[in-house]
Structure formats: C-alpha cells, structure tokens
Amino acid sequence: xxxxxxxxxxxxxxxxxxxxxxxxxxxxxxxxxxxxxxxxxxxxxxxxxxxxxxxxxxxxxxxxxxxxxxxxxxxxxxxxxxxxxxxxxxxxxxxxxxxxxxxxxxxxxxxxxxxxxxxxxxxxxxxxxxxxxxxxxxxxxxxxxxxxxxxxxxxxxxxxxxxxxxxxxxxxxxxxxxxxxxxxxxxxxxxxxxxxxxxxxxxxxxxxxxxxxxxxxxxxxxxxxxxxxxxxxxxxxxxxxxxxxxxxxxxxxxxxxxxxxxxxxxxxxxxxxxxxxxxxxxxxxxxxxxxxxxxxxxxxxxxxxxxxxxxxxxxxxxx
Amino acid sequence: xxxxxxxxxxxxxxxxxxxxxxxxxxxxxxxxxxxxxxxxxxxxxxxxxxxxxxxxxxxxxxxxxxxxxxxxxxxxxxxxxxxxxxxxxxxxxxxxxxxxxxxxxxxxxxxxxxxxxxxxxxxxxxxxxxxxxxxxxxxxxxxxxxxxxxxxxxxxxxxxxxxxxxxxxxxxxxxxxxxxxxxxxxxxxxxxxxxxxxxxxxxxxxxxxxxxxxxxxxxxxxxxxxxxxxxxxxxxxxxxxxxxxxxxxxxxxxxxxxxxxxxxxxxxxxxxxxxxxxxxxxxxxxxxxxxx
Numbered sequence: 001x002x003x004x005x006x007x008x009x010x011x012x013x014x015x016x017x018x019x020x021x022x023x024x025x026x027x028x029x030x031x032x033x034x035x036x037x038x039x040x041x042x043x044x045x046x047x048x049x050x051x052x053x054x055x056x057x058x059x060x061x062x063x064x065x066x067x068x069x070x071x072x073x074x075x076x077x078x079x080x081x082x083x084x085x086x087x088x089x090x091x092x093x094x095x096x097x098x099x100x101x102x103x104x105x106x107x108x109x110x111x112x113x114x115x116x117x118x119x120x121x122x123x124x125x126x127x128x129x130x131x132x133x134x135x136x137x138x139x140x141x142x143x144x145x146x147x148x149x150x151x152x153x154x155x156x157x158x159x160x161x162x163x164x165x166x167x168x169x170x171x172x173x174x175x176x177x178x179x180x181x182x183x184x185x186x187x188x189x190x191x192x193x194x195x196x197x198x199x200x201x202x203x204x205x206x207x208x209x210x211x212x213x214x215x216x217x218x219x220x221x222x223x224x225x226x227x228x229x230x231x232x233x234x235x236x237x238x239x240x241x242x243x244x245x246x247x248x249x250x251x252x253x254x255x256x257x258x259x260x261x262x263x264x265x266x267x268x269x270x271x272x273x274x275x276x277x278x279x280x281x282x283x284x285x286x287x288x289x290x291x292x293x294x295x296x297x298x299x300x301x302x303x304x305x306x307x308x309x310x311x312x313x314x315x316x317x318x319x
Numbered sequence: 320x321x322x323x324x325x326x327x328x329x330x331x332x333x334x335x336x337x338x339x340x341x342x343x344x345x346x347x348x349x350x351x352x353x354x355x356x357x358x359x360x361x362x363x364x365x366x367x368x369x370x371x372x373x374x375x376x377x378x379x380x381x382x383x384x385x386x387x388x389x390x391x392x393x394x395x396x397x398x399x400x401x402x403x404x405x406x407x408x409x410x411x412x413x414x415x416x417x418x419x420x421x422x423x424x425x426x427x428x429x430x431x432x433x434x435x436x437x438x439x440x441x442x443x444x445x446x447x448x449x450x451x452x453x454x455x456x457x458x459x460x461x462x463x464x465x466x467x468x469x470x471x472x473x474x475x476x477x478x479x480x481x482x483x484x485x486x487x488x489x490x491x492x493x494x495x496x497x498x499x500x501x502x503x504x505x506x507x508x509x510x511x512x513x514x515x516x517x518x519x520x521x522x523x524x525x526x527x528x529x530x531x532x533x534x535x536x537x538x539x540x541x542x543x544x545x546x547x548x549x550x551x552x553x554x555x556x557x558x559x560x561x562x563x564x565x566x567x568x569x570x571x572x573x574x575x576x577x578x579x580x581x582x583x584x585x586x587x588x589x590x591x592x593x594x595x596x597x598x599x600x601x602x603x604x605x606x607x608x609x610x611x
C-alpha cells in the first residue's frame with residue numbers, strides 16, 4: 001500500500017542557554033493510508049516534539065529541526081515555506097492537543113472555532129461553513145444546538161470533542177492526536193476513543209496517536225512505535241509489540257502495568273530516570289537502566305535491526 | 320444563549336453581536352453610562368439651540384453672579400454664562416477626548432501587539448522607543464509637540480495621542496505576552512491560521528478587557544491634558560469654551576466663587592464616570608465567561 005507519511009531520520013534540538021537539548025534523535029517511521037500508529041513513551045521521550053516536527057511547528061528560535069525528512073505523499077514538508085505549510089496544516093494534516101481546557105479560545109463560540117478552519121481552507125460561504133460545522137458537531141456527538149455556546153459552558157470531555165471536530169472539519173488525510181485522552185477521566189476516555197475510531201474509519205483518516213497509555217494504544221492503533229530519549233527503540237505491528245516485546249525497555253513498560261488476571265502484590269517499575277537530554281550517552285541511551293546491559297552497550301551506538309518482518313528494535317543484545 | 324437560539328441552520332453569524340448588545344442592554348449601569356454619553360452628544364450637536372446665551376457673550380455688568388434661575392450655573396469673571404459655555408464645551412472636550420484616545424489606543428495596540436507577539440528584536444526596538452517616550456513626562460512631550468505644531472484643536476489631539484501611545488503599547492504588550500502562550504494559539508497555528516489572523520482573531524479579543532479599561536481612563540486624561548495645554552496657551556485658544564480651560568481659567572476665583580470651577584469639573588467628572596460605567600459594561604458584555 002501507498003505510504004501516506006514517511007518520517008526519515010528526523011532530528012530536533014532545542015537550545016537552552018549554552019546547552020543543547022537533543023529532543024528527537026533520528027526518528028524514522030512510516031504510515032499507510034487509513035492506518036493508525038501509536039507513539040508510546042514516557043514524558044520527555046520526544047513524542048510531542050516529533051509531532052510538532054511533522055507539522056513544521058517546532059517553536060523557533062529555541063527549537064530547530066536539525067535534519068531528516070518528513071515525506072507527506074512524497075513531498076518533504078520540512079522544505080516547504082511557512083506559507084505553503086499553512087495550506088497544509090488544518091487542511092491535510094491536523095493536530096489535536098493534549099489539554100482541552102486551554103486549546104479553545106475562550107472568547108469565541110465553539111461553532112465559530114470549528115468553522116474557522118473551513119473559512120481558511122475552503123471556499124464555502126459563511127452559511128455553508130456554519131452548516132458543515134454543525135454537521136461536524138453532530139458527528140462528534142455534540143448537539144448542533146450548542147453551536148453558539150462558549151468553551152466554558154462545556155465539560156472537559158465535550159471540549160475534547162469540539163477540538164476533534166475542529167481538527168477533522170476539513171477532512172484531513174492525517175490526524176496527529178497528542179495525548180487526546182490524557183486529561184479526561186476513564187469513562188470519558190473510552191467514549192472519546194470510540195468516537196475517534198468511528199470517525200477515523202468513516203473518513204479513512206490516518207492517525208498518529210501519541211500517548212503514554214498502553215491501553216489506549218491497544219484500543220485504536222495498528223502499529224506501535226516505542227520512543228525513548230528521542231529515539232524509536234522498538235516498532236512493529238500491535239500484535240508484535242504486545243505479544244512479543246523484545247527491547248528491555250518495552251518489556252519493562254509492560255511489566256510495570258497491573259494485570260487484571262494475576263494477583264500482583266507490587267508493580268515492577270523501571271529503575272532510574274531517563275538520561276539527561278543535554279548529555280546523551282554515546283551508546284544505548286537505556287543502558288544505565290537496562291537489566292541486561294553490559295559495558296559494550298554503553299559505548300556502541302545501537303542501530304535499528306529487523307528481527308522479524310516489520311518488527312524493529314534498537315538493542316544489540318536482543319537482535 | 321439558549322433562549323435566542325433559533326434551532327435551525329440559518330442562525331447566526333449576527334447572533335453573537337446581538338447577544339453582546341442584549342447583555343449590554345441588561346446591564347443597568349452600562350445603560351446609564353451610555354445614556355449620559357448620548358445626552359452629551361445631543362448637547363454637542365444642538366448646542367446652538369440649547370444654550371441660553373452665546374459662549375462668548377461677555378458682559379462685565381453681570382460678573383460673578385451665583386447660580387440662579389436666569390444663569391443656571393452662574394457667570395464667570397467676564398460675565399459669561401457658565402451653563403452655555405459648558406454646553407458648547409461639550410463639542411470640544413468630547414471630540415478631543417474620544418478622538419485622541421481612538422488614535423492613541425489604535426496605534427498603541429498595534430505596536431504592543433506586534434512587540435508582544437514577535438518578541439526578540441522587534442520587541443526590543445519597539446519597546447525601547449516606548450521607554451524613551453515614557454521617560455519624558457507626558458505633559459512635557461505634549462507641550463513640545465504642540466509647540467512644534469502650533470496651537471489648534473487638531474494639533475492638540477495629535478500631541479495628546481502621541482503622549483499616551485506608550486502606556487497603551489505597554490499594557491497591550493503585557494497582555495499579549497500572557498495570551499500568546501496559551502494553547503489555543505498553537506491550536507490556531509495548527510489549523511493553518513496566519514500570524515495576522517492569530518493576532519487579530521485570537522489574541523487581541525482576549526486582551527480587550529484591559530484595552531477598554533485603559534481607553535476609558537485615557538479619555539479623562541486626554542480632557543485634562545487639553546486643559547493643561549490650553550492653560551499655557553498651546554491648546555484651545557480663548558474664548559473657545561473647553562472644560563479644562565474653563566477649570567484653569569477659573570482657578571484664581573476658587574475661594575470666593577467656587578461654582579466657576581465646580582461646574583466644569585463636574586462636567587468632566589460625569590463624562591469620565593459615564594465612560595467608565597459604559598466601558599465596564601462593554602467589557603463584561605464582551606467576555607462570555609461573565610455571562611449569567
């Protein structure tokens with residue numbers, strides 16, 4: 001199948017005083033049309049920065065894209081001008097932000113905010129845009145009668161639906177969802193995920209799902225990429241990763257989850273903390289926390305290797 | 320606004336402004352303020368018909384008459400009817416106050432928004448210029464500008480508006496700085512909005528509250544500065560009636576004939592009060608979160 005988006009060796013850095021924070025260090029993945037990839041990892045692993053890199057929205061001047069390519073249908077988004085990118089953002093690639101409480105403008109009605117993207121990217125008249133926006137509201141499960149209400153009149157879950165409606169208003173080909181359910185409680189999470197899945201299937205939108213919740217990934221993703229310290233350390237199909245995690249970090253992640261059918265006294269955490277991104281080790285960045293690492297791991301750069309078809313890991317011990 | 324919702328797809332664009340007008344209408348204090356302002360506007364337009372005497376009808380035989388049925392607010396040192404002069408003064412004072420604030424607030428807002436939004440060098444260049452202007456006492460600045468341009472109503476307005484641009488720029492910049500960090504700005508960017516659109520549609524409406532408050536206060540300041548300039552002969556030249564200059568001209572008689580300064584002062588105070596009431600109401604009406 002045709003690849004919708006292909007990220008090749010993306011590198012993003014932030015300047016912080018004299019130090020350089022290496023947030024994303026050579027991330028590569030690709031996604032086919034209509035599929036969903038989950039980017040998983042702990043806080044600070046570079047998930048959101050990767051997403052901003054794809055949108056070419058890395059906050060300048062502190063942040064800079066150091067290298068790599070983001071091929072969207074074969075065109076490199078990183079070489080486009082900001083003006084060209086504006087045509088793409090919201091129209092062909094949309095993003096959903098983490099916090100529904102602050103992602104909506106408090107002084108405009110939600111309906112107008114949904115219609116704004118339509119005004120920017122389509123030639124619909126004001127009335128048509130209004131009708132389309134109301135249609136989007138119904139699709140995400142908000143009565144169209146609430147078009148004229150303001151964000152503060154909505155609950156968190158409803159706000160997140162509004163944000164999803166904004167993102168999907170122009171029927172983008174790619175939707176980047178940055179922890180869309182993190183700020184919601186569990187029952188609402190399930191509803192929102194359900195709704196996202198339905199809409200994705202209907203519109204045949206591809207999705208990059210950023211999350212640290214392995215349960216969410218299992219719900220909605222076809223592929224998984226586990227990120228650690230700005231690299232994808234393991235990637236593969238949902239089944240490959242969940243049934244057969246190979247990288248010690250991925251294993252650790254699964255071990256740290258409570259299991260419903262086992263009587264566990266204590267959860268097993270991954271010891272230690274992520275390495276300082278201003279001073280990443282030469283070799284494997286996970287080595288200091290890895291149960292199977294030895295001296296060679298610290299010094300040798302880990303390359304991504306395919307251990308079965310479509311299943312890549314960056315670990316010389318296991319490949 | 321569930322009540323005003325019509326339930327069909329034709330609702331709408333206009334309903335947002337209708338709603339704001341409705342909320343303003345509900346606000347008694349704001350309406351009172353608006354009413355007072357309208358009365359002033361009415362006075363200004365029909366001054367020729369409403370004023371019992373001309374604004375420069377001097378008659379030394381009737382100097383210093385206390386307020387009475389014949390001379391409602393009394394007469395001044397030259398025997399002019401204060402009531403008539405205040406009515407004529409509405410024309411000048413309102414015009415100076417409103418126009419100079421309109422000029423300074425729009426330029427100040429523009430500069431502040433650009434400085435706050437783009438930051439870095441742009442911010443530095445704009446704000447350092449503003450700082451230089453702030454370092455000069457505003458009355459001194461107005462005096463030098465007015466002196467350079469020569470006396471006259473429009474020159475006074477220009478002088479005063481230039482003098483109050485810095486405070487607008489600073490206030491707007493400060494509030495743009497807080498608003499631009501919010502996630503909805505990034506969200507707007509992610510749907511492809513341009514910088515201009517983000518500033519105008521997303522950031523400035525969120526700064527309106529501070530701008531409105533500053534503007535209503537600015538009108539008062541502008542009227543007073545006009546009087547200051549008039550006092551030293553750079554503003555409105557006598558005998559043109561202007562509240563501020565009436566105040567300063569009457570200063571020397573304040574002990575024996577307090578009403579000479581009392582009524583012009585009262586006129587200024589009521590204007591500011593009305594503007595503040597209206598400005599507050601407008602701010603509340605524009606802020607959907609304060610909706611009840």
